[in-house]
Amino acid sequence: MSAPQDRTATANLTYDELAGLKADRELVLLIGPAHPGSGHMKIKVWMDGDIIQRVDPDIGFVHRTTEKLSENRLYIKAIPIVERVMLPDTINANLAYVIALERLLGIEPTPRAQYLRTLTSEINRITSHLYGIGLYGIFLGSSTVYMWAFADREPLIDLIEEISGARITYSYIIPGGVRWDLPAGFKERAETVLQYMEARLKDYGKIWVRNPVVMDRTEGVGVVSKSDAIRLGITGPNLRASGVDYDTRRAKPYAAYPNLDFEVPTFSEGDCYARLLQRVEEIEQSIRIIRQVLKDIPDGRIISDDIYSKMNPLQKRMYEMKHRVMFPAYMASMRPAAGRSTASVEAGRGEIFFYLVSNGDKVPFRFRWVTPSFLNLPFFTHVMVGQHLADLPAIYGSSDYFPPEADR
Amino acid sequence: MTAASRVITGITFTTDEAKGIFEVEASDGAHLLDLATRLKAAGFDHCLSVTAEDLGDRLAVLWHISSYTNRELSGMNAQIRLVVSKSDNVEVPTLTGIWESANFLERETYEMFGVVFKGHPDMRRLLLPDDFTGKWPMRKDFPLKKTPWRVQK
Numbered sequence: 001m002s003a004p005q006d007r008t009a010t011a012n013l014t015y016d017e018l019a020g021l022k023a024d025r026e027l028v029l030l031i032g033p034a035h036p037g038s039g040h041m042k043i044k045v046w047m048d049g050d051i052i053q054r055v056d057p058d059i060g061f062v063h064r065t066t067e068k069l070s071e072n073r074l075y076i077k078a079i080p081i082v083e084r085v086m087l088p089d090t091i092n093a094n095l096a097y098v099i100a101l102e103r104l105l106g107i108e109p110t111p112r113a114q115y116l117r118t119l120t121s122e123i124n125r126i127t128s129h130l131y132g133i134g135l136y137g138i139f140l141g142s143s144t145v146y147m148w149a150f151a152d153r154e155p156l157i158d159l160i161e162e163i164s165g166a167r168i169t170y171s172y173i174i175p176g177g178v179r180w181d182l183p184a185g186f187k188e189r190a191e192t193v194l195q196y197m198e199a200r201l202k203d204y205g206k207i208w209v210r211n212p213v214v215m216d217r218t219e220g221v222g223v224v225s226k227s228d229a230i231r232l233g234i235t236g237p238n239l240r241a242s243g244v245d246y247d248t249r250r251a252k253p254y255a256a257y258p259n260l261d262f263e264v265p266t267f268s269e270g271d272c273y274a275r276l277l278q279r280v281e282e283i284e285q286s287i288r289i290i291r292q293v294l295k296d297i298p299d300g301r302i303i304s305d306d307i308y309s310k311m312n313p314l315q316k317r318m319y320e321m322k323h324r325v326m327f328p329a330y331m332a333s334m335r336p337a338a339g340r341s342t343a344s345v346e347a348g349r350g351e352i353f354f355y356l357v358s359n360g361d362k363v364p365f366r367f368r369w370v371t372p373s374f375l376n377l378p379f380f381t382h383v384m385v386g387q388h389l390a391d392l393p394a395i396y397g398s399s400d401y402f403p404p405e406a407d408r
Numbered sequence: 409m410t411a412a413s414r415v416i417t418g419i420t421f422t423t424d425e426a427k428g429i430f431e432v433e434a435s436d437g438a439h440l441l442d443l444a445t446r447l448k449a450a451g452f453d454h455c456l457s458v459t460a461e462d463l464g465d466r467l468a469v470l471w472h473i474s475s476y477t478n479r480e481l482s483g484m485n486a487q488i489r490l491v492v493s494k495s496d497n498v499e500v501p502t503l504t505g506i507w508e509s510a511n512f513l514e515r516e517t518y519e520m521f522g523v524v525f526k527g528h529p530d531m532r533r534l535l536l537p538d539d540f541t542g543k544w545p546m547r548k549d550f551p552l553k554k555t556p557w558r559v560q561k
Binding site for chain 1: 424426427428429453454455456457459461470472474476477479482483485487507508509510511512513520534535536537545546552
């Protein structure tokens with residue numbers, strides 16, 4: 001092309017004059033589907049210089065047709081399916097589905113089961129936030145905090161393994177209650193883990209949260225105003241980090257949350273840094289909730305009388321001996337009366353919404369669910385616009401977007 | 409079924425609170441837009457889900473809405489329902505002009521149910537692969553193939 005321009009030649013041009021040179025600066029960049037951060041999506045980015053003009057997220061690379069699969073299977077078989085899309089946070093997916101199903105069936109879980117649901121849900125919330133913080137670290141180029149966060153999920157996963165027998169996909173919550181009771185000595189071991197977590201949060205503060213490099217890269221970056229967060233339908237911690245005081249646990253109470261005392265932290269800044277602080281504060285609140293649950297948990301059955309009465313004598317004996325629920329044949333043959341139900345649950349990343357329709361058959365007629373990451377897609381289409389390309393990983397990481405969860 | 413109801417800004421919802429159902433039915437596209445505008449003004453500021461139900465010869469299109477800021481409404485998952493006759497490309501008006509968060513949800517409903525949202529800014533497929541040619545996979549008449557188990561000899 002033309003000879004190399006003098007470096008000072010464009011220094012004094014106005015923006016309009018510069019626009020004439022725009023053709024030289026426009027660039028379309030394709031990121032993914034295999035990109036170094038998290039996951040399986042393609043992001044198409046249009047740029048002017050290094051300022052992002054437009055972002056088109058091409059998702060669906062890990063779409064698993066969970067809705068169609070569940071509409072062709074027994075009700076009970078949808079539990080493992082919904083769990084598998086949101087691996088750091090499986091209890092909340094399980095819980096949301098079971099609440100919707102219980103509303104169709106018209107059965108109520110026992111109080112002890114409600115507390116156990118809350119307990120496992122909060123343990124999962126912490127592991128989900130640690131997962132998010134860890135990946136945020138790798139997005140910003142810190143492998144230390146990534147290793148730390150993933151290692152610190154381990155004691156919590158061990159705790160939930162003691163209760164449910166599984167590490168990630170628990171299938172712990174079933175209509176009417178839960179499958180296992182607390183093992184002996186659980187409260188003491190849980191307290192040790194909670195104290196460890198609290199001490200570690202202080203360490204995170206030193207190395208990561210109040211790290212000047214992190215603050216420089218995230219403060220004032222990817223700001224979502226309160227009105228934008230509402231307009232775009234952002235959900236979960238990202239919504240609260242923009243100053244909207246909304247939490248499904250409080251707005252649409254479920255499980256044992258109405259009986260518990262907890263705060264809903266919010267931040268007004270709405271930038272990437274606020275979203276990090278939001279997750280740290282939510283971990284602190286989850287620790288507080290777990291302590292209350294372990295202190296207040298009522299005695300009694302972990303499965304409702306409707307389901308208990310359907311067990312055969314051997315299963316009842318097993319339950320009395322080991323406090324373990326074996327599936328009565330009813331679980332495989334249940335046919336909820338024709339009707340519809342909705343359920344909302346606050347998962348680690350935001351609100352999970354369920355809409356179930358039964359026509360009296362043994363499979364759901366309509367199985368609809370929306371996951372929080374899907375609702376957080378405007379982080380790509382709106383929040384990234386106007387930012388530098390170099391800030392794209394920071395915004396992506398701060399939104400805790402999880403492709404398999406969004407694609408379902 | 410219970411026949412309870414609740415009135416919000418002059419709009420009567422059929423409710424079944426134990427099941428979390430608050431429903432209002434729109435008679436046609438114009439009525440839908442009118443309802444949505446009034447509900448938005450009443451405080452429903454958030455679209456949670458857009459989906460459809462295959463009723464055989466008709467399709468029911470559903471918008472689930474909720475509120476982030478109005479504490480009285482935020483406990484509800486309200487739904488607006490519009491029943492239309494089923495054809496290859498069913499046309500209904502978009503509500504993205506009222507709830508911007510319906511954007512991706514309407515795109516998903518388009519590719520899964522063949523509901524074209526008129527006036528949507530970006531009516532493209534979203535989740536399905538580019539080379540997928542089947543029509544409307546979430547409808548009940550979509551042929552499901554059972555893959556036989558293959559045993560190596």
